[in-house]
Amino acid sequence: MYDRLFSPIQIRGLELKNRVVLPAMGTRMAGEKGEITPRLVAYHAARAAGGCGLNIVEVAAVHTPSAPAHFVSISDDSLIGGHKKLTDAIHQSGGKAAIQLWQGSIATTFDPRAEMLVVNDMEFAGKKLKAITTDRIQEIVECYGKAAARCAEAGYDCLEFHCAHNYLPHSFLSGGLNHRTDEYGGSFENRSRFPLECIRAIRNAIPEEMPLFMRIDAHDDYLPGGLTIEEIIEFCRIAGENGVDVLDVSRGNIITAGSVYEVPPIDIPRGFNVENAARIRRETKMATIAVGRINTAEQAEAILEEDKADMVVMGRAQLADPEFCNKAREGRTEDIIHCVGCNQGCYDGFCDLRNRPFITCLRNPCLGHEEEWKLTKAETPKRVYIAGGGMAGLEAARVLLMRGHHPVIFEAGDRLGGQFITAGQAPGKEEMKQAAISFGRLVERSGAEVRFHTPLTPEIITEEKPDAVIAAVGSAPIELKLPGSEKKMVCQAHAVLEHEVEPEGSVCVIGGGLVGLEAADALAAAGHPVKVLEMKDTAGEDLGMLRKIAVMQKLGGESVGIITSARCLEIIETGVVVETPEGKETVACDSVVLAVGSASRDSSALKEASEKAGADFFVIGDAKRARRAIDAIAEGFETARQV
Structure with a gap:
């Protein structure tokens, strides 16, 4: 070819x-x-x-x-x-x-x-x-x-x-x-x-x-x-x-x-x-x-x-x-x-001179460790249950298969790829979505068993007694406890990116991190007037420098307004009440989208069941702590390398 x-x-x-x-x-x-x-x-x-x-x-x-x-x-x-x-x-x-x-x-x-x-x-x-x-x-x-x-x-x-x-x-x-x-x-x-x-x-x-x-x-x-x-x-x-x-x-x-x-x-x-x-x-x-x-x-x-x-x-x-x-x-x-x-x-x-001695790669945690991290076959193949089919869980399954283990992925939904697919729904990020889909197919083709519509439960662990359990259940959007957040006009950014909801009219996005900015991009591309409200003094802090340049340029071209140092006080029918260094004001909008971060899903019940069943237990990725995808995938690799 x-x-x-x-x-x-x-x-x-x-x-x-x-x-x-x-x-x-x-x-x-x-x-x-x-x-x-x-x-x-x-x-x-x-x-x-x-x-x-x-x-x-x-x-x-x-x-x-x-x-x-x-x-x-x-x-x-x-x-x-x-x-x-x-x-x-x-x-x-x-x-x-x-x-x-x-x-x-x-x-x-x-x-x-x-x-x-x-x-x-x-x-x-x-x-x-x-x-x-x-x-x-x-x-x-x-x-x-x-x-x-x-x-x-x-x-x-x-x-x-x-x-x-x-x-x-x-x-x-x-x-x-x-x-x-x-x-x-x-x-x-x-x-x-x-x-x-x-x-x-x-x-x-x-x-x-x-x-x-x-x-x-x-x-x-x-x-x-x-x-x-x-x-x-x-x-x-x-x-x-x-x-x-x-x-x-x-x-x-x-x-x-x-x-x-x-x-x-x-x-x-x-x-x-x-x-x-x-x-x-x-x-x-x-x-x-x-x-x-x-x-x-x-x-x-x-x-x-x-x-x-x-x-x-x-x-x-x-x-x-x-x-x-x-x-x-x-x-x-x-x-x-x-x-x-x-x-x-x-x-x-x-x-990142302080935290990384040399380059790495989100998709290849072995970069820079080609010699010392060569994968070897396990002396005793193990049956390993993986809770969650996101990118961290898929990477763990890929490496486990290469080492001769038998991974079983338990996925609560109907697809593999997790939040990588959600991120890939943003305008211009189709490559990310396709990469997640392709990776899921690769892992399945390589021999991993996948149980869709089946969250891993303590009962399954107790009954089937795997040798090890890896919790890769990811994170969920944080529910903002703000007066008015229960109103019908309010929804989560992930739901917008997944096209589960379509906000009406003009939109305020609360949260100017990566997810908030990409939701703003998607909304602006769909024709909504958009303003982003960020409590810090700068938006996009969790983007790398070059992605931030590109994203901010794109949002500027779409006339997305970004208001920083804005502490949200209340959501009312006519908009969001914020406090800025200039004082209190109402930012007018018809709909509100929340993008204030994510929190790890609880995997303590899985841990307890694993310990009782005598199975080794590991937590990786956002289930451990909500971070960037590069950390989640690296943990999937490292855990599978050591099982």
């Missing part, structure tokens, strides 16, 4: 077995000084073994003083040995290895000890930064050349020069970022000078047969005076003349809302950047990689068949399922666990 996607491609002296590229996604799996770790080796080896054509090792620092901790570095000869272990592992797993050469500019803020090199004098993160000097510019250019030579020695098959996303080369190239008045600023020719010097230094340091890729933004988003696609096309032509072979066409920068395009969440359309890549390819006549929410084999094949790109980046698709390529090539698409663009593990997890 997917003949075009899995056809070989030749670039200079390199032949790739297929057109799938694992891009250089930041992982924070490197060591304190940027050294390659066994964890990073196992992560890349798993994707190469999974059938990926080319693995690009992420944002490798070329300059030691500005290299942040736990980001890959190739800035010193002492690091070559570790990189050799990584390239060997990728090659032994059947793949090819590339590495992305990087100078991060303000992105080094992840490590306060790392220097920030900036194109102009500027203030950032509370620091006054001085523009990089011309002498220092030449030092960085030399560092690119030396790093490239190290990469060749370490066994990489090709290199990628990062000239996008607000990093130093892009900062020089973009007129929206570069305000210098010397020979490196002003005209397009001057702004191109530094990145072209870097390209030449790299090209001169590597063998003639080694390809050089370049990651480039298609244009600058939300950046006054920024790069246009016409300027990008012109720069790419010149870069090609100076030794670049392949254009990896991305979008985004880290100082504006354009950051939403770097790791685009579910709110951004799939393949949103493909047409830009197609135009750049057409006008430069250069080999091009399409990037941007390409997460199914069907979509990737269509892009190649329509001659819009030569290769496709499928990054988060392979975080969610490292066997993505093998499954697609073999026609086992129903077995693929698809990325849903939630951003909870790959981006939010990357930025």
Whole structure:
């Protein structure tokens, strides 16, 4: 299947077995000084073994003083040995290895000890930064050349020069970022000078047969005076003349809302950047990689068949399922666990320095633990009863089956997937709903017994005596105890998303978290005037940064009003009485939708029955504590791994 996607491609002296590229996604799996770790080796080896054509090792620092901790570095000869272990592992797993050469500019803020090199004098993160000097510019250019030579020695098959996303080369190239008045600023020719010097230094340091890729933004988003696609096309032509072979066409920068395009969440359309890549390819006549929410084999094949790109980046698709390529090539698409663009593990997890040492994935809790969490068959297969067929319960069942156990899912309703399906009812989130449905079918197809319309009861446990019980009964919406909340005009947000009720007229949504905002979106899309009332000083606190940008932009476009610091006092026939810093007022509406959070369902009776029956008992997911889906699924995996 997917003949075009899995056809070989030749670039200079390199032949790739297929057109799938694992891009250089930041992982924070490197060591304190940027050294390659066994964890990073196992992560890349798993994707190469999974059938990926080319693995690009992420944002490798070329300059030691500005290299942040736990980001890959190739800035010193002492690091070559570790990189050799990584390239060997990728090659032994059947793949090819590339590495992305990087100078991060303000992105080094992840490590306060790392220097920030900036194109102009500027203030950032509370620091006054001085523009990089011309002498220092030449030092960085030399560092690119030396790093490239190290990469060749370490066994990489090709290199990628990062000239996008607000990093130093892009900062020089973009007129929206570069305000210098010397020979490196002003005209397009001057702004191109530094990145072209870097390209030449790299090209001169590597063998003639080694390809050089370049990651480039298609244009600058939300950046006054920024790069246009016409300027990008012109720069790419010149870069090609100076030794670049392949254009990896991305979008985004880290100082504006354009950051939403770097790791685009579910709110951004799939393949949103493909047409830009197609135009750049057409006008430069250069080999091009399409990037941007390409997460199914069907979509990737269509892009190649329509001659819009030569290769496709499928990054988060392979975080969610490292066997993505093998499954697609073999026609086992129903077995693929698809990325849903939630951003909870790959981006939010990357930025969460306090709670997560490296990235993870909502759909693949094993990400970053490929070696130490290999699943083994249980010595004694057990009959395990799972109360609840939501995503946590399904993940537990999936892993139990892989380990040789016999899971039985007790689902009170008529479907598997739980609140993932409810969340997938919001506008633009059909992928999430379909992922839940597909996952339920996968678990059933794998051999799990499912009893629909059958909640697990203490009586069943007492009578059937399973070896273990996992309570994955989830949570229920909190009933707001507010005068007037019993009125007919009041309903719960979950009922709105599930299309069980249709509020009348104008609507006030009480609660500005994820569920409230998505209910507001659904109501606005259906034509209702909507206002959201949030007691905190900001709405969307439980959304990750990039999803929040996208959701708030969408609600703004739908004219949804958001009133923050609003304490709701009473629901009356004409609206909701609130108290704000400006005083008491009535927000007029015809209907009220409650979205004030969820509370765990009680599983104490199941626990008591399990203890009496001699069965091991576990509580996972929202049944333990209402949180994000990533935590629930991770607990399902971890519990099943240890049963």
